[in-house]
Amino acid sequence: MNTTFRCISLTASLILFNLLIAPAQNTYVAKYESSSVFAGIEVGSKGVKMSLLEMEKNARQTGAFHILRDTTINTDFISFTQSTYQATVGALNSLYDVAVKDYHIPTANVFTAISSGVHIQAEKENKLNWVDQLINAFRFNFNEPERKVTVVDVKEEARLSHLGIVPDSRRYNTFLIDIGSGNTKGGYFPSGNTSDFKLFQLTWGTKSVANSTEKTMGSDNSLENYNKQLARVLSNAENAEIIYAINESGSFPMSDNVAFSGGIAWSLATLIYPELIENSVVPVTYEDVLGFSEKLLKNYNTLSDYYLIKAMGDKSLDMNAINREVKRVNQVFDQRSLMAGTGLLLKIMRQFQSVNERKNFYLVKNGSVGWISAFVNQNSPK
Amino acid sequence: MKDAKSLLLLLVSLLLVLVSFVLIWTWGYRYYTSKDEYKVNAKIVLTDSSRVVNHIRDSLQKVYEETISKLDARLDSSLVNSDSLKTQLEVKLAEFFRLSNEIKALLSSRNAGKDFTVARQKLGELQNRAEDLRDKNKLVENENNSLGTIIEQLNKPEKNGGNNQKPLNPDGITNAPNDKGNPVFAVFNASDLRLSAVALNNENEVETAWAEQADKLVGTFTVTNNISQLSNVEMMVVVLQPDGRVLKNSEWDSGSFNTPDGTKIYSYKVNFNYTKGEQKRLLFSLKTDKYQKGNYTMQVYYNGIMIGKASKVLS
Numbered sequence: 001m002n003t004t005f006r007c008i009s010l011t012a013s014l015i016l017f018n019l020l021i022a023p024a025q026n027t028y029v030a031k032y033e034s035s036s037v038f039a040g041i042e043v044g045s046k047g048v049k050m051s052l053l054e055m056e057k058n059a060r061q062t063g064a065f066h067i068l069r070d071t072t073i074n075t076d077f078i079s080f081t082q083s084t085y086q087a088t089v090g091a092l093n094s095l096y097d098v099a100v101k102d103y104h105i106p107t108a109n110v111f112t113a114i115s116s117g118v119h120i121q122a123e124k125e126n127k128l129n130w131v132d133q134l135i136n137a138f139r140f141n142f143n144e145p146e147r148k149v150t151v152v153d154v155k156e157e158a159r160l161s162h163l164g165i166v167p168d169s170r171r172y173n174t175f176l177i178d179i180g181s182g183n184t185k186g187g188y189f190p191s192g193n194t195s196d197f198k199l200f201q202l203t204w205g206t207k208s209v210a211n212s213t214e215k216t217m218g219s220d221n222s223l224e225n226y227n228k229q230l231a232r233v234l235s236n237a238e239n240a241e242i243i244y245a246i247n248e249s250g251s252f253p254m255s256d257n258v259a260f261s262g263g264i265a266w267s268l269a270t271l272i273y274p275e276l277i278e279n280s281v282v283p284v285t286y287e288d289v290l291g292f293s294e295k296l297l298k299n300y301n302t303l304s305d306y307y308l309i310k311a312m313g314d315k316s317l318d319m320n321a322i323n324r325e326v327k328r329v330n331q332v333f334d335q336r337s338l339m340a341g342t343g344l345l346l347k348i349m350r351q352f353q354s355v356n357e358r359k360n361f362y363l364v365k366n367g368s369v370g371w372i373s374a375f376v377n378q379n380s381p382k
Numbered sequence: 383m384k385d386a387k388s389l390l391l392l393l394v395s396l397l398l399v400l401v402s403f404v405l406i407w408t409w410g411y412r413y414y415t416s417k418d419e420y421k422v423n424a425k426i427v428l429t430d431s432s433r434v435v436n437h438i439r440d441s442l443q444k445v446y447e448e449t450i451s452k453l454d455a456r457l458d459s460s461l462v463n464s465d466s467l468k469t470q471l472e473v474k475l476a477e478f479f480r481l482s483n484e485i486k487a488l489l490s491s492r493n494a495g496k497d498f499t500v501a502r503q504k505l506g507e508l509q510n511r512a513e514d515l516r517d518k519n520k521l522v523e524n525e526n527n528s529l530g531t532i533i534e535q536l537n538k539p540e541k542n543g544g545n546n547q548k549p550l551n552p553d554g555i556t557n558a559p560n561d562k563g564n565p566v567f568a569v570f571n572a573s574d575l576r577l578s579a580v581a582l583n584n585e586n587e588v589e590t591a592w593a594e595q596a597d598k599l600v601g602t603f604t605v606t607n608n609i610s611q612l613s614n615v616e617m618m619v620v621v622l623q624p625d626g627r628v629l630k631n632s633e634w635d636s637g638s639f640n641t642p643d644g645t646k647i648y649s650y651k652v653n654f655n656y657t658k659g660e661q662k663r664l665l666f667s668l669k670t671d672k673y674q675k676g677n678y679t680m681q682v683y684y685n686g687i688m689i690g691k692a693s694k695v696l697s
Contacts, residue, residue: 167632273638275638275645276637279637280633282633282638283634283651312645358614
């Protein structure tokens with residue numbers, strides 16, 4: 001009796017799932033009148049990410065693309081263990097399946113790439129054969145031996161990010177800096193063409209700053225001590241690396257705009273300007289970030305979704321969307337990670353603050369799909 | 383005869399005695415009754431006096447309340463008429479104390495164990511109110527400083543007497559980029575505001591009144607300021623579409639700024655350097671995929687204050 005009941009309820013649940021969930025998965029709302037949909041699947045350090053992008057017909061001029069879906073399966077490929085390898089192959093296969101079968105995207109519009117983070121780590125650990133094996137397994141699974149799976153190097157990834165994020169109108173006067181968890185990379189086009197790219201790199205990222213700070217805290221785990229140690233870590237990073245790297249990049253006289261992408265840029269954009277929820281890029285000033293940093297330390301409670309929503313003046317805004325996004329930021333970054341990332345951002349911004357000339361600063365929210373969108377754009381049929 | 387006379391005399395004297403007795407009795411009675419009456423009166427007086435006291439107190443209370451309410455009304459009206467920042471400050475202060483009391487009540491209640499999250503949220507809100515108050519305070523201080531600077535600037539020519547042709551402190555006032563939280567004051571006047579729709583016809587730009595033909599919206603306006611010379615001036619232009627939404631050119635061009643009415647989203651930010659007295663003509667254009675039919679409104683803001691407005695109807 002119990003078994004029969006279980007069978008019936010399981011069948012009913014599956015039917016319900018198919019009726020409600022499944023159709024929702026392969027539907028999306030197009031934003032542009034004249035556009036094409038592409039899928040970019042990227043094997044990154046943390047996992048496999050698929051971005052469904054709707055590209056406007058003149059995306060190259062306007063930089064306009066719309067993210068229809070953004071899905072990540074965490075697999076931790078760079079651990080290079082058998083289980084993480086299997087998980088990565090599985091994720092890659094299933095996301096490709098979803099793109100082709102569920103979303104009906106032609107295989108020619110599905111692009112696959114391996115990120116520079118994976119490539120660097122594989123090179124470091126002498127595991128490049130794992131990357132080759134992963135590519136071959138993927139090709140074999142879909143019986144597509146000619147399928148192109150590009151392994152992107154760090155410079156190409158930074159270049160593609162610039163092409164994907166920054167619109168053509170600002171191509172040659174914008175310095176793009178991607179603050180990642182373990183490092184920071186970016187650059188600009190110094191010669192007025194998109195093939196010559198000046199790469200900028202720092203060994204510091206949000207997580208590495210936070211980790212270094214944690215290590216120097218000793219037994220005192222208080223926030224005050226964290227803040228004190230953070231200031232020391234950042235001061236060391238600034239003196240030992242940041243000042244030199246920015247001077248060496250030669251970007252100051254070449255750039256009117258400095259755009260920051262990466263997780264910390266997304267979180268700050270969301271928390272400082274919740275009213276600009278619809279914007280994928282928001283302008284920001286050094287003073288705004290400085291004020292935010294003080295708020296993080298002294299008044300962190302007020303950065304909750306509860307308060308930010310309550311403090312919104314314009315009630316015509318999409319409060320549900322703001323609420324969701326602020327919640328997501330607070331789930332991804334805790335107070336200390338935010339302090340570490342904001343501190344690093346301020347140190348970099350400071351190098352562009354001058355009495356005589358002020359740069360325009362921007363925070364890019366959708367930087368994570370920037371390079372894959374440019375990759376898709378570059379490889380898509382014209 | 384003698385007997386008759388003495389009888390009459392006796393009768394008269396008896397009458398007099400009787401009258402006097404009656405009089406004495408009457409007096410006695412009146413005296414006695416007057417004592418009772420006094421007692422009764424005294425009671426009445428006592429009762430009346432408390433009523434009178436109450437009455438007086440009530441009337442005093444009324445007068446007091448009336449005076450206070452009049453004073454309040456006068457204060458309210460003066461507050462309303464005075465600087466809006468001060469009004470906001472009062473509101474913030476009231477909210478601050480309300481929250482403070484709520485938190486006190488929540489924390490003092492022994493049964494509030496389950497409501498600590500509410501208390502925490504309210505505490506966060508309280509902290510932010512405090513910060514808001516600090517901000518507003520700074521705002522008022524900034525306003526005072528700015529007004530002080532203007533007065534100083536205005537007084538200078540008089541002191542210099544005849545040195546009017548010399549630019550006033552050319553490097554003295556620099557308009558620091560508009561802090562998001564600090565709208566200070568408007569020193570600019572905007573005039574000749576114009577918003578028009580433009581259609582591209584074989585690379586020629588032709589003005590149009592039809593939404594379907596429009597390729598971009600072009601806005602122009604002239605700003606003047608006879609008070610100071612400013613560098614790196616930022617003016618925000620808000621273009622509202624017929625549906626009330628802000629028209630954005632590109633996400634890179636739009637952002638938000640603070641006004642006394644709250645945060646607003648701008649369509650375009652114009653940056654320029656300004657020489658005192660100059661009639662600066664400014665221009666911007668906005669492009670979108672599709673233009674709605676109806677009324678488009680252009681608003682120009684400087685330091686959070688609207689200095690000009692124009693509109694355009696597209697059919």
